[in-house]
Amino acid sequence: MPKPVLESGTSSTTLSTGTASTTLSTGTASTTLSTGTASTTLEAGTASMMIKARAIKKQKPTTILFVLDASLSMKETIDRDEHGRKIQKIDAAKQVLQKAMMKIPTGVDVGLRVFGHLSQPGLECQATALLVPPGKGNRTAIISRVRPIRPTGLTPLTYALHQAAEYDLRRAPGQKTIILITDGVDTCGHDPCAYIKTLRPRGIDLKVDIVGLDIRRDFAKKKLDCIATSSGGKYYDANTAADLIDSVSHSVSQAISGEVIIGGSEESKIKNTLTPAELIPILPMDHFDKSDPKTKNQNQK
Secondary structure: OOOOEEOOOOOEEEEOOOOOEEEEOOOOOEEEEOOOOOEEEEOOOOOEEEEOOHHHHOOOOEEEEEEEEOOHHHHOEEEEOOOOOEEEHHHHHHHHHHHHHOOOOOOOEEEEEEEOOOOOOOOHHHOEEEEEEEEOOOHHHHHHHHOOOOOOOOOOHHHHHHHHHHHHOOOOOOEEEEEEEEOOOOOOOOOHHHHHOOOHHHOOOOEEEEEEEOOOOHHHHHHHHHHHHHHOOOEEEEOOHHHHHHHHHHHHHHHHHOOOOOOOOHHHOOOOOOOOOOOOOOOOOOOHHHHOHHHHHHHHO
16 A cells, blocks of 8 residues: 655645555644544744544553651741742742642542651651651542641661662552652661662662752762663753743653653643643742741641
């Protein structure tokens, strides 16, 4: 069967199922490809293209575990909101987590672990807790459990990663990703990168993406980047609340589809056709406490 070719200038074209190979030439303004195309090439110049295929939504089991730094330094400010109010790092992280929970597809298992949220003498380097185990239908629980967290103690980063990898995700099927939101390195004398390097030889396969909040020291960035790259993940610098939103959005998109939605200018954006339709890009939101009067009143005390 000859290969169908669409010449330039067609304003709207639909190709039905069963075509083995299809090439679209330049100039098509809008093109829709239905399911069943085995091989498709899109040439330069198409103004708008939409590819529909049932295979797009098929994905292996995926688990995302958010690991949130709640050490004392997370009280520092990272930005100002639209009203000029200073935003603490912890509140910026809560904003993004709340928004992310509403956007991640329902078929993805999601969980939440925090660390550095306790300052009891002798226990500060073991201060971590799995607030919400990975699962489905737990988005509201994650939002409600993260709201009262207040930055308090040290940064037992290695111990938190150990608990997440050895216990929280050990039996999870399919692809496993830790999204670590932190503003510093381990302050309990351990080397988290050295620990991460021991996982794969022991049969623990997971990826760690790290969002570093306003980290200005190069050695700290290098240590965090070592954790990410050693696991096959990525390190993102986030110096503003907007950077934090972009970075978490990138990591979530990659965890779900294996591809990244690039933010920034229109020219630099990559439309991720592999991302399930249920995933809506994480967008900036109002001040975290605005939507919850009770929380707002507590924070003003």
